[in-house]
Amino acid sequence: MLYRFGVSGFLRSHMADLDARIVQTNQRLKAAQLGLQIERRGVKLALRGTLPPRPGSSKLRPYQQRLSLGIPATTAGLKQIEQEAKIVAAQLIQNQFDWREYLSFTDGKRLSQQDLSQQIAAFEQDFLNQPERAINPAATKTTWSSAYAPYLRKLSAIAAESPTLTLIEAIYKTVESIPLNSRSRQLCCTTFSAFAEFLNLTLPKDLKKLSGGYGASKTQARTLPSDQEILSAWEKIPNPGWQFVYGMMATFGLRNHEVFYCNLNGLKRGETSIEVLPTTKTGSHQVWAFYPEWIETFNLREIQLPPVETDLNKTTLRQVGQRVTAQFRRYGVPFSPYDLRHAWAVRTIHFGLSDTVAAKMMGHSVLVHTRTYHQWITQRDQQMAVDHALKRMRGE
Structure with missing residues (x-):
């Protein structure tokens, strides 16, 4: 029992010390006029400042919001979030802030810093949770499992086999591994177009041009039963x-x-x-x-x-x-x-x-x-x- 109270007391002391450090860090951020402040919310750290409206918001102008980054409330976490504050401030100044980078913050990493498996997991959550898909969750789940997941698994396999490839190169290699003018090639290109958009990734070659001519020609060629x-x-x-x-x-x-x-x-x-x-x-x-x-x-x-x-x-x-x-x-x-x-x-x-x-x-x-x-x-x-x-x- 005494040990438990001792640990609790140690944690309170640690958090009090961390809160004092947060105050000092916020003073530095204020002096630098970055427009962001650090908050401790339990055992996590977050940023607060005037940010653009989130995707799907009815608001049109920037307003005070919290940026929850999932960074632990530790001394090391405080150093990390101070650096994140500087990055976010620079993005805001250059009008390059993108909520997608932060809504899928995982293991203290922005979306662009995550590995492929984390990015795919974030993409899946975003896909399944889109408001327009909430009307028919069963159909959304089926669409994901049949039309998106197979090609993302194939992308992961190709990326693992060829670790020297960039993500863009792995995407094109995956597309080219699927027969041209096929329904599979069309679905693959649709999947990767959406994935690239989610990652804010610019693809030099338009995937629509690589999808082939599946559609009219295939249906015309089909012999339908009388x-x-x-x-x-x-x-x-x-x-x-x-x-x-x-x-x-x-x-x-x-x-x-x-x-x-x-x-x-x-x-x-x-x-x-x-x-x-x-x-x-x-x-x-x-x-x-x-x-x-x-x-x-x-x-x-x-x-x-x-x-x-x-x-x-x-x-x-x-x-x-x-x-x-x-x-x-x-x-x-x-x-x-x-x-x-x-x-x-x-x-x-x-x-x-x-x-x-x-x-x-x-x-x-x-x-x-x-x-x-x-x-x-x-x-x-x-x-x-x-x-x-x-x-x-x-x-x-």
């Missing part, structure tokens, strides 16, 4: 639950996982549309059947989903989607689940549905829609132009 092939493949699936999943994807153009996250009450009421719930990759949107008669053909008014774990506290959207792909393969479906989605999209084009409406129903942007289905949209628009010209010629 309506008859879609119907024939459905008949060969022996499990009613997975027949239902297949039929929903074919009729409504759903992504693999979306079948399990839909409001299907409209089908029970005899309607020809469903609502994709906000827990999915692209949030809530309404989808109509193309063809409506396939609702009856595939017996979709009798809801019979197979037993799949859908609790997003226990699984992810990606894992649900992978389960669908695995079942399609198991039952010998001769095309991928996404081919059903693409076939649905092309069907809407042939019916003359507006690209804006179709894109909204598919849960992506008009830009993505027109790029992906450029070939069929062009054919439709040309045919409409020809029909219109012929009508004018005939005086109709």
